[in-house]
Amino acid sequence: MNRHISAASAVALLAALSKPLLAQSAPAQPPSLPPPPPAPTVSVEASPTAAPTAAPSADGPLQKEVSAQRADIDEQDARIDALEKQLKALKNAEPPKAPPKEPAEAPAKATAADFPLKVSGYVQAQYEFHQDSEDQLQQGGVLLNQNRFLLRRTRLKLLRDWQYGGVMIELDANTVKGAAIGLQHAEVSLAYRNQDYSPLAQVTLGLFDNPFGREVVESPRDRPFMERSLASRGFFPAEPDLGLRISGQAAWFRYSVAVVNGQPLGDRTGFALQDPNAHKDVLGRVGVDVTPSAPLRVIGGVSVLNGKGFHPGTDATKNTLIWRDNISEDGLVTLPELNGVSGVAAQPSQNFNRWLLGADLGFEVMSKLGATHVYGELSVGSNMDRNLFIADPVTTGLDERELGWYLALYQELPRGPIAGFRIDQYNPNSDVADARAGKLIPLTETVTTYAPLVGFQVPHKARLVAEWDIIHDAMARNTLGVPVDKKNNIVTIRLQGEL
């Protein structure tokens, strides 16, 4: 193409680029070329290099015309140079991509279109293989077979924000203990927002995730590992609890403080989402979310919880008569085997103190290998287990000291594969002893889980992951009667699909 057409294109491009800058309209439109200007009067055949061959002899008027044309060409060249420089300058001065929402106009001009109703959801369907499965029923009817297909989570979330608040409702259906559907989140908030619409300060009332550490507030939709670490599941049987939360963010600073009932969803002490005592648990996290240099993101924080647990009392009982076949052991009732059990008066319930401290730190790095996530968390607590090794210091007379930590790494490769590994360890009681040949010997109840995973994902659409939980504990005994690791590893293959 010749330089004149290039000049026309440059002008058109310049005009197109200038428009959004001047009007500041978002989103930026792709530059579109206007119709070309009228064709220049000088054709390519009249180029300086062609002129000598085109002019067989020096002639006055002709030379004059050639000179005029040359002058015209020189002028056009100069204009083109100037335009190119101007274009280059404009390109260099091009501002960064506009944020999705206009900060300058937000508070005053936000409309319903800026806060649309968002409907999202996902399904996690999986197959589990448990090494300790049996085709039997446990006393009480609990299934001992765990090798099964399972709908682990089916979540549907409705979210509607407005300038000074928002509402979120999330439902969950699963088949963990048979088909069940229930409320997972129900939050109503008042908020004062930053210019990017993130909440500077937000007051939330309802059913929300306990603001403690990293895992509890992390959506299972985003977490590649099947479940939270064992300690986290011990302290928080499920993520949400009922209460009041104040949270927000300013630049890199994050904070969240909550007052909750202290009996979260899934609590196995018998009062899930209720509150048997008037004391409320106070918990919160302060942290940072910074990007010190372009590919690196650092997220960290410290968390604390202080509250009161509940030891239920007993009802009054009547006098009863029982038969114990412990004398003749013949299945026949004899008089000495009949025993009266006197009625007992009701016994009062008692509260006990519990607390939990935590720290979390994580890094995310973007590279040619994709996104690398490395993170970990440490929690130290007392009488906090409400799910696995349930703490009850009222009965034992001793505060149970708990320690849990994990380190996780996963890599999201550019073309979809994902691989990761997590090691987590949980000691539910640091003061356990085992009796051997009449002597009390310190015992560790520590459970260590190594969890490698591999999978493939299509971001925001689907993820297929296989995880192998290699569990080391002391829940079996060998022929000497000494506690040893129990064969209870788990393999899970999960397919997650998102709306």
Added chain:
Amino acid sequence: MRDLAFCLLPIFGLSLVGCGDSQAAPSGLEEPVRIAGGQFIEGSFPESHASGPEVMSVNIRNLELLEGASGKSVTGLAGPGSQSVAIALQGLGHGFWVVPVGGEDLDAPGSFDWGASLSFSTNVPGTTPKLEFAASDASGNFGPLTTQTLFVKSLVPTGHVVASLTWGVDADLDLHLVAPGGKELSPKHPNTIASDADGKPVAGSGLLDHDSLASCVPDGLRTEDVVWTDAPAAGTYSVYVDMFSACGKPAANFKFSLLVDGQSVLEKAGRLLDIDADGGASSGLFVTQFTCDEGTGTCS
């Protein structure tokens, strides 16, 4: 391909971690004997070593037990150096149980107390199974074998003629028999001929052994038997099965058997649905009839 290799690397690398010295801890519900709080270990009973400690005593209060007995207490003493005691029914089951020894016995210094609470399956073969015991030292050497014979009594009552009803779920089913004289046997009237003036059973009368799952209280039996210790009164008996309460179950399958001198001479199966539950208002579903001869005292 490189991505795949990268992803599978951790799996192969950690496979060694998952193949350590772990111990399976099954419930042992399929075993002929179970021990509460004990560890079941699959495999043959440990071999005896000369250096291993011995089980010095085994104490069982009553060596007789019913099929399916639970909570049978066994205690004893294990010799010096003992760490655990292995227990099994000789030649039966897929392995043995291990219980750690307790403290040192005050009356026999150097020896250790041990104890276990045993439960038995209802289908232990034979009537004289042997319990076997062996103690282990800290090196895992088991000492000499000690055995103890038990005497198991059948749950099915012994009698000349037995009419037996069994069913498969925890629903309250009742066996009803209409005797030749017209008297109906049921849980509330447990014999086929009215007792004499002293309240004693008369000759030829059958007696119901128990009311299983009465008021829906599970008893683990799900069986009711009418037993004639001598020749039944001659005539035709009609058999009914009544669903007193479904106890929340949708249906109950049952089997009726007539045994003469321990041999089954008649079997009938059937099913009752939850809508058949009537609280004992009727005799229930007619199942079959059998006739007992006056001369031979047998039924068919």
